[in-house]
Structure formats: C-alpha cells, structure tokens
Amino acid sequence: MTASPTPFAVTGSAVRAAEEPLLAAGQGAALMRCAAWGLAQHVLRVLRGRGPVAGATVAALVGTGNNGGDALWALALLRRRGVAAVAVPIARDEHGAPRWHAEGWAALRAAGGTAADVVPARADVVVDGMLGTGFRGEFAVPDAARGLPAGAAVVACDVPSGVDADTGEVRGGGVRAEVTVTFGALKTGLLLGDGADLAGDVRLVDIGLGPHLPSAPPERLRVMDGPTAARLHPAPAADGHKYTRGVVGVVAGSARYPGAAVLSTSGALEAGAGMAHHAGPATTRAAVVTAHPEALVSAEGPAPERTDAWVVGPGLDTEDDARERFIRVRDAVLANPRAALVVDASALTLVTAEDLAALRDAGARVVLTPHAGEWARLTERIPVPGADGAGHAPDELARLRAWSAAHGAAVLLKGPRTLVVAPDGEAWLMGEGGPELGVGGTGDVLSGVLGAVLAADAARRARAAEEEGATCGAGEVEHVPTLASLAAAAAWLHARAGADQARAGRMTAGTLPAAVGGTVARMWWGEARGTRAD
Ligand SMILES: NC(=O)C1=CN([C@@H]2O[C@H](COP(=O)(O)OP(=O)(O)OC[C@H]3O[C@@H](n4cnc5c(N)ncnc54)[C@H](O)[C@@H]3O)[C@@H](O)[C@H]2O)[C@@H](O)CC1
Ligand SMILES: Nc1ncnc2c1ncn2[C@@H]1O[C@H](COP(=O)(O)OP(=O)(O)O)[C@@H](O)[C@H]1O
Numbered sequence: 030m031t032a033s034p035t036p037f038a039v040t041g042s043a044v045r046a047a048e049e050p051l052l053a054a055g056q057g058a059a060l061m062r063c064a065a066w067g068l069a070q071h072v073l074r075v076l077r078g079r080g081p082v083a084g085a086t087v088a089a090l091v092g093t094g095n096n097g098g099d100a101l102w103a104l105a106l107l108r109r110r111g112v113a114a115v116a117v118p119i120a121r122d123e124h125g126a127p128r129w130h131a132e133g134w135a136a137l138r139a140a141g142g143t144a145a146d147v148v149p150a151r152a153d154v155v156v157d158g159m160l161g162t163g164f165r166g167e168f169a170v171p172d173a174a175r176g177l178p179a180g181a182a183v184v185a186c187d188v189p190s191g192v193d194a195d196t197g198e199v200r201g202g203g204v205r206a207e208v209t210v211t212f213g214a215l216k217t218g219l220l221l222g223d224g225a226d227l228a229g230d231v232r233l234v235d236i237g238l239g240p241h242l243p244s245a246p247p248e249r250l251r252v253m254d255g256p257t258a259a260r261l262h263p264a265p266a267a268d269g270h271k272y273t274r275g276v277v278g279v280v281a282g283s284a285r286y287p288g289a290a291v292l293s294t295s296g297a298l299e300a301g302a303g304m305a306h307h308a309g310p311a312t313t314r315a316a317v318v319t320a321h322p323e324a325l326v327s328a329e330g331p332a333p334e335r336t337d338a339w340v341v342g343p344g345l346d347t348e349d350d351a352r353e354r355f356i357r358v359r360d361a362v363l364a365n366p367r368a369a370l371v372v373d374a375s376a377l378t379l380v381t382a383e384d385l386a387a388l389r390d391a392g393a394r395v396v397l398t399p400h401a402g403e404w405a406r407l408t409e410r411i412p413v414p415g416a417d418g419a420g421h422a423p424d425e426l427a428r429l430r431a432w433s434a435a436h437g438a439a440v441l442l443k444g445p446r447t448l449v450v451a452p453d454g455e456a457w458l459m460g461e462g463g464p465e466l467g468v469g470g471t472g473d474v475l476s477g478v479l480g481a482v483l484a485a486d487a488a489r490r491a492r493a494a495e496e497e498g499a500t501c502g503a504g505e506v507e508h509v510p511t512l513a514s515l516a517a518a519a520a521w522l523h524a525r526a527g528a529d530q531a532r533a534g535r536m537t538a539g540t541l542p543a544a545v546g547g548t549v550a551r552m553w554w555g556e557a558r559g560t561r562a563d
C-alpha cells in the first residue's frame with residue numbers, strides 16, 4: 030500500500046541535534062536562508078490575505094540568536110517585494126548598538142530595511158523572531174513586544190517566544206501568534222500544553238533535515254490524521270464475517286447508570302464490530318437490546334476464546350459488584366491475552382498495580398482511557414515505582430511515557446487534545462474535533478469505538494497467524510498497526526464523528542454512535558456510499 034508518511038513532531042532538542050552535522054559541514058548559513066525564505070513566503074501569504082503586498086509594513090522583533098537571524102533575512106526578502114521592513118532589536122550592547130545577527134542585519138540594510146525602537150503602529154504583520162529553540166530559563170517579555178498594534182497579525186518564527194520547543198511549557202511570558210512558521214520538523218512544543226494554544230496555525234518549512242531526524246518511535250510524537258486512521262481501521266475483507274471483523278465484550282453500565290452500557294455498546298457496533306456482546310444486570314441488558322436488537326446480552330459475557338477485545342468500566346457502580354465484574358474481564362483476558370482490553374471510567378478506580386502487572390506478564394494489550402481528573406487520581410493511586418505521582422518527569426508527555434513504561438499498559442489521555450502513549454514510548458497526538466464532544470457520555474462511546482478498532486485488529490492478527498504464520502502486518506514502521514496507533518485512530522474516528530454530527534446540528538452523546546457509523550462507512554466505502562474521509 031502506498032501512503033504518505035504519518036505527520037510527526039520531534040522535540041526542539043532533536044531538531045538542534047539534527048542540525049549539528051549540517052552546521053559542522055558549514056551549512057548553517059544555507060539552512061538559515063532556507064528557513065528565512067519559508068518564513069517570508071508565509072508572511073506574504075498573510076499579507077495577501079489582507080490587501081496589496083507592495084506598500085505593506087512588516088516589523089520583526091529580533092532577538093540575539095539565530096531565531097533573530099531568520100527574521101532579519103526574511104525581512105530582507107520581503108523588502109525586495111516592496112514591503113516596508115522594520116527590525117526592532119530587543120537587546121542592545123553597552124554602547125546602545127543592537128545585539129543581533131550581524132549578517133542578517135547587513136542583508137536587511139542592503140535591501141533597504143530600517144531599524145526602530147518600537148513596532149510602528151502601521152505594521153500589518155509582526156514577526157516574532159525573539160527566541161526559538163535556544164530559549165532557556167524564563168522569558169521576560171521586553172517592552173518592545175508589549176502593546177503591539179491591534180490590527181497586526183503576529184507570525185512566530187520557528188516557535189512563539191517563551192514556549193519550550195520540547196514540552197510546550199511557557200516559562201515567564203509567551204507570545205501569542207496567529208501563525209507559527211516552524212523549520213525542519215514540527216516541534217512537540219507546538220502541539221502540547223500552552224505552546225499549542227500560543228502557536229496558532231502551524232506551518233512547516235522543510236529545510237532538508239529529514240534524513241537527520243530521529244526515526245525511532247520513542248523520540249517522535251506522531252499526529253493522527255484521516256488517511257492514517259483509515260489505514261489502521263480498514264474496510265472489512267470481501268469474505269469478512271462477524272468473527273473476522275472482531276467480537277467486542279462490553280462490561281459497562283449498572284442499575285444506577287444503565288445508559289453507559291448502551292453508549293459503549295453502540296460505539297462498538299457503529300464503529301464496525303462484527304459483534305458486540307454486553308454483559309451486565311437485567312436493567313442494562315434490556316436497555317441495550319432495546320437500542321440495538323443486534324447486540325448480544327448476558328449476565329456473564331462472551332466466551333473468552335471468542336472475544337477479540339473487551340471494554341470494561343463505563344457506568345459501573347463502584348459501590349456494587351463492580352470489582353467482581355472487572356475481575357471477570359481481567360481473567361478472561363488472562364485466559365486469552367490475544368484479546369485487547371480497554372479500561373475506562375469506573376474501571377480506572379478498580380484496576381490495581383497487580384492487575385496491570387499480571388496483564389503485562391501475560392502479554393495482553395491494555396489501553397487505559399482516563400480524562401485529566403481520572404489520570405490525576407490513577408497516578409496518585411498507582412504511581413511509578415520509586416517516584417512521586419507519575420514521576421518527576423518535566424512534562425505531561427514524559428509523565429505519560431514513564432507511567433506507561435512502568436506498568437506495561439498504553440494510556441489514552443482524553444481532553445481537548447488526546448494523547449496516546451505506549452510502554453515502548455511510542456506517542457500519538459490526536460487533535461481532531463472540538464468542544465462539541467465535551468458533553469457527558471461521549472467518553473463511553475469512545476470506549477466502544479476503541480473496543481471495535483482493537484477487536485478488528487486482533488481478529489486480523491489471528492487470521493494472519495492462521496494463514497501465514499505471521500503475527501502482524503510487515504512493512505515500514507509507520508504502517509504497523511501498533512496499540513498506540515490503533516487507539517489514536519479510534520479517537521480520531523470518534524472526534525471526526527463528533528464534528529460531523531455537530532455540523533449536522535446534533536450535539537448529544539446519544540446520537541454520536543450513529544455519526545461514528547456514518548464516518549466509518551464513508552471512510553470504508555468512500556464515494557460509493559458517501560464522501561471519503563480526508
Ligand atoms: N541552528 C541552525 O542551523 C538553524 C537555526 N535556525 C533558527 O535558529 C534558532 C535557534 O537559534 P539559537 O540557537 O541561536 O537560539 P535562539 O535564537 O532561539 O536564542 C538564543 C539566544 O537567546 C538568548 N536567550 C536564551 N534564553 C533566553 C531567555 N530566557 N531570555 C532572553 N534571552 C535568552 C541566548 O543567550 C541566545 O543569545 C531556531 O529556533 C531557528 O529559528 C534556523 O535558521 C535553521 C537553521
Ligand atoms: N474541548 C474539547 N475538544 C475536543 N474534545 C473534547 C473536548 N472536551 C472533551 N472532549 C472529548 O470528549 C470525550 C469526553 O470523554 P469523558 O470525559 O470520558 O466523558 P464521559 O465520562 O462523560 O463519557 C473525550 O474523548 C475527550 O477527548
């Protein structure tokens with residue numbers, strides 16, 4: 030199968046490391062010219078969206094390092110297009126002379142650009158060229174960067190100043206950009222935490238670092254998108270049947286919270302499970318068959334050997350028999366570790382470190398799906414051994430990786446951005462969808478969707494093992510359906526369905542499963558039955 034590579038981000042530190050051999054080979058100036066050209070193109074795009082380019086004014090806040098150098102060279106290029114180009118230094122030496130990239134300033138002056146103490150009020154665009162990947166410590170926003178003209182668009186050079194390009198952490202002040210033009214590779218700091226909020230639209234400029242970037246999953250943060258999700262959850266084979274499409278066991282809901290059983294089971298069925306079998310008390314069984322006559326229901330659930338994935342947790346009543354229900358699922362997975370396990374909602378308070386250790390030792394594929402509050406409680410209750418909470422790691426991604434590695438289970442952290450990490454450090458970001466998903470019950474639907482995606486994969490593996498003696502698809506690392514990538518793909522389907530249904534005027538978790546069905550059908554059968562997902 031040919032496919033474009035999955036987008037990915039690496040830390041700012043990894044980009045700096047990738048630049049090193051090129052700098053050692055004397056390529057620094059060429060890299061900077063390349064970066065500046067890309068920055069200038071994106072500034073031109075912003076200017077064109079506002080009116081004529083010739084006669085427009087672009088100012089740049091220019092720091093002392095190469096980030097400022099990029100900005101100065103970009104201004105020089107813009108000057109040649111008839112733009113009034115003004116450089117504003119943010120640091121001066123003891124004689125009052127600007128401290129900035131000397132060649133960059135020489136190029137700008139030669140092109141007819143000027144220097145000023147403040148950003149002119151007429152500026153159409155302000156380029157933030159103060160700090161890039163060389164940012165250390167805290168950023169004190171200089172006076173020149175305060176009170177920028179209200180009408181000017183801010184375009185950040187590489188990284189908004191003040192944002193840690195590795196973690197997205199903002200230390201001290203931070204610049205809010207409409208567009209961030211980043212060089213060499215997407216930086217994780219532009220996709221995570223406050224960095225993601227400050228970066229605005231992120232545009233990548235290729236400066237030829239590709240072969241020098243880290244290729245192994247642990248250093249990368251992959252970004253889930255439609256084509257990748259489609260590869261990971263492909264249409265059923267022509268000769269597919271319910272067992273090859275995957276059987277999902279759903280242990281959810283209680284007399285107190287019957288709806289969760291319906292939402293989770295619906296999510297599994299609409300995401301394309303061959304069969305969904307709900308195990309629960311009489312109330313939830315009745316609710317599930319009323320909503321879905323095709324669902325199987327019983328008190329004890331499907332046979333372990335016939336189940337490809339289990340979902341446990343949504344709407345369990347922790348004051349009732351929830352722990353026993355959880356243990357039955359745990360033991361079913363231990364009896365058949367080929368089946369994947371999704372641990373959601375109430376089950377996140379029921380699972381123990383010993384359960385996780387037993388599942389890991391059995392080789393089971395486990396995904397825990399907390400939201401931020403559940404994640405905080407989980408890591409307090411089950412810390413990383415020898416560490417406080419999830420460990421002293423400096424940022425959320427590192428904390429997730431530390432926890433996942435220590436306990437041998439993948440974690441899908443829900444929120445406005447969904448992060449998935451696996452025990453080997455593989456990490457995915459899923460940024461599709463928006464606040465339309467922030468209503469009660471959408472997480473229950475996600476657990477079912479995730480169950481279906483994992484069940485389909487487990488069933489494909491089982492079939493491949495029978496037919497070829499293989500255990501999973503071969504080929505490039507990008508295309509191997511890993512646990513983390515499958516989980517991120519499920520989150521993408523769920524989020525896209527939420528966005529689809531919001532556009533169609535529906536907003537509740539109850540209608541979300543049907544939207545998942547529509548999204549999956551379009552993805553699988555494209556133009557024949559709808560529009561292909563992009
Ligand atoms: N190294 C390369 O080959 C390339 C670098 N590029 C650009 O260069 C940038 C990195 O350049 P540098 O390594 O010079 O680093 P920066 O330009 O990001 O910042 C370094 C300067 O800022 C100062 N500084 C650091 N932390 C500060 C703080 N908290 N407050 C005030 N000043 C602080 C440092 O003392 C240093 O003078 C990238 O972000 C990118 O824009 C691009 O031109 C592409 C090629
Ligand atoms: N602002 C938001 N933007 C994008 N997705 C969101 C937002 N708020 C919530 N979500 C998504 O909605 C779902 C909510 O799940 P969860 O918190 O478990 O809800 P519940 O427990 O009520 O089912 C998650 O998939 C989460 O990522």
Ligand SMILES: [K+]
Nearest residue numbers: 157160188190
């Ligand atoms: K910057």
